[in-house]
Every structure is written in C-alpha cells, then in structure tokens.
Amino acid sequence: xxxxxxxxxxLSEYVRLYRIVDFHFPDNFVxxxxxxxxxxxxCLQFFPKDMETAQYPDSGLVIGKKKVIMMGQHSKLIHRYPxxxxxxxxxxxxxxxFYQLTNIPSxxxxxxxxxxxxxxxxxxxxxxxxxFYAQGYAAMIDIIEKFLIDFIRKSKMVKHPVDDISIQMLRxxxxxxxxxxxxxxxxxxxxxxxxxxxxxGMPPKQFLQLIRFDKAFRMKNRFSQKDWLSIALxxxxxxxxxxxxxxxxxxGKTPAQFFEIDNNAPERTLGxxxx
Numbered sequence: 001x002x003x004x005x006x007x008x009x010x011l012s013e014y015v016r017l018y019r020i021v022d023f024h025f026p027d028n029f030v031x032x033x034x035x036x037x038x039x040x041x042x043c044l045q046f047f048p049k050d051m052e053t054a055q056y057p058d059s060g061l062v063i064g065k066k067k068v069i070m071m072g073q074h075s076k077l078i079h080r081y082p083x084x085x086x087x088x089x090x091x092x093x094x095x096x097x098f099y100q101l102t103n104i105p106s107x108x109x110x111x112x113x114x115x116x117x118x119x120x121x122x123x124x125x126x127x128x129x130x131x132f133y134a135q136g137y138a139a140m141i142d143i144i145e146k147f148l149i150d151f152i153r154k155s156k157m158v159k160h161p162v163d164d165i166s167i168q169m170l171r172x173x174x175x176x177x178x179x180x181x182x183x184x185x186x187x188x189x190x191x192x193x194x195x196x197x198x199x200x201g202m203p204p205k206q207f208l209q210l211i212r213f214d215k216a217f218r219m220k221n222r223f224s225q226k227d228w229l230s231i232a233l234x235x236x237x238x239x240x241x242x243x244x245x246x247x248x249x250x251x252g253k254t255p256a257q258f259f260e261i262d263n264n265a266p267e268r269t270l271g272x273x274x275x
C-alpha cells in the first residue's frame with residue numbers, strides 16, 4: 001500500500017508530508033523495476049527492511065543498497081529496484097525546508113540519490129533501526145517526528161520569501177506564470193532565479209513545469225480513461241503537444257508510452273497506484 005500522512009502542526013512549515021510505501025512480494029517473485037519520474041520533491045527515505053538499488057538510465061550509474069537515502073530535486077528519470085519485503089518511509093520536505101534545516105545549497109543535490117549519512121551523520125541509521133522495531137505505522141511517524149523536532153531545535157533557520165512562493169506554487173489550483181509570483185515577493189528575475197537554485201534546486205520556471213507534469217501524471221493514474229487532451233487542458237497546458245513536449249523532456253517518452261511503462265510498476269502488481 002501507498003499512503004500519505006500529514007505532519008504535526010509544528011513541523012508543517014518544513015515537512016510537506018510523510019509517505020509510507022509497504023509492499024510484501026512473494027519470495028520467488030521477481031519484483032519489477034519502478035521507473036520513478038521527476039516530481040517536485042526533496043525526500044529523505046528510510047528503509048527499515050529490504051533496501052533498493054537505484055540506477056540512472058542516461059548514465060548507467062548504479063547506486064548500491066543504502067539504509068537511509070537523501071534524494072535531491074530530480075529533473076530526470078531514475079530506475080529503482082525494490083526488495084521483496086519492501087517498507088519505505090519518506091519524509092517529503094516543503095520546498096526550501098531541507099535548506100532551512102541544513103543550510104546546504106539545494107542546487108548541489110539536484111539529481112542526487114545518496115547515502116543520508118554523508119549529510120546528516122551516522123546517527124541517522126539509529127533512527128532507521130528504531131523504525132525496524134516500531135509497532136505499526138503510527139509509532140513510525142512518532143519516531144520520525146521526534147527526530148525532526150530535535151533536528152529543528154538544533155538548526156539555525158532563516159526563512160526567505162522564495163520559500164513561501166514555492167509552497168504557494170504547489171498549493172495553487174491553477175498554475176500561473178512566474179511573473180505572477182514575482183509580484184508577491186518584490187524580487188527581480190535575477191534575484192528569484194538565484195534564490196530558487198540555492199533553496200529549491202532549480203529555477204522557478206522549471207519548478208512550475210515539474211509541478212504541472214506531476215499533476216498530469218497523477219491525474220492519468222487516477223482517471224485512466226480520461227483522454228490526454230482533457231488532462232493537458234485541466235493541468236494548465238496549452239494543448240496536447242505542449243503536454244507531450246514536457247513529457248518528452250522529463251521522461252524521454254510520449255505520455256502514452258510512459259503510462260504504459262508505469263502500468264508495469266511494482267505497486268500495480270498488488271493493485272495499488274500513485275495518485
């Protein structure tokens with residue numbers, strides 16, 4: 001199963017949501033590859049049981065199994081190979097949230113899948129061990145929230161208008177131009193581009209593109225019979241060709257081709273889907 005949990009009120013300024021992915025495949029079952037598309041997420045991931053192997057298809061880079069990984073903002077596909085006893089707890093940060101906690105420029109972590117120990121220290125693996133022994137999902141969330149609250153109290157956080165702008169971009173029902181958001185921040189294009197790269201990892205225009213692409217990807221999963229033109233117009237694209245161009249940019253495939261690939265994702269073999 002895949003489900004999302006909202007963070008406690010104190011943490012909601014820094015954490016967007018917790019995502020728990022829990023699948024148990026038969027021992028003799030060959031788990032298919034999860035073709036993981038770009039999405040507007042900065043994510044800390046814990047694997048209390050079986051770990052996964054990740055591969056970047058464009059470069060062939062393979063990253064061995066890690067107990068806790070940090071995924072920066074991605075603009076490219078990554079192939080992920082989960083284990084048969086797959087349990088993953090993901091901390092999805094608010095845009096700019098991870099930067100506020102660590103002061104690590106987000107642009108250095110773009111398209112990076114790395115051992116979280118390299119950023120957060122060896123103690124992060126103690127949290128993963130606690131998750132292994134946790135009695136149920138609620139106990140797992142409690143462990144993570146205690147860790148994050150302690151982390152926040154030790155950090156020196158400085159908020160910037162860009163953080164609020166990027167969160168607003170995610171929350172908007174309709175997608176507007178970057179200029180529309182610039183007016184609320186009283187910043188020039190050059191200033192906002194520099195701050196977005198530092199705190200979010202990419203320019204605002206590209207971030208808006210990712211939000212729109214992710215919305216279309218999940219809408220097609222939720223309403224599989226809905227035609228692509230309707231999805232394109234609903235998600236703020238000019239027409240189908242506009243949608244197809246961005247699908248090609250982010251996945252290398254047409255919308256229909258990538259939907260077919262996603263139909264072979266591990267979760268679908270157990271009747272679940274990302275919506």
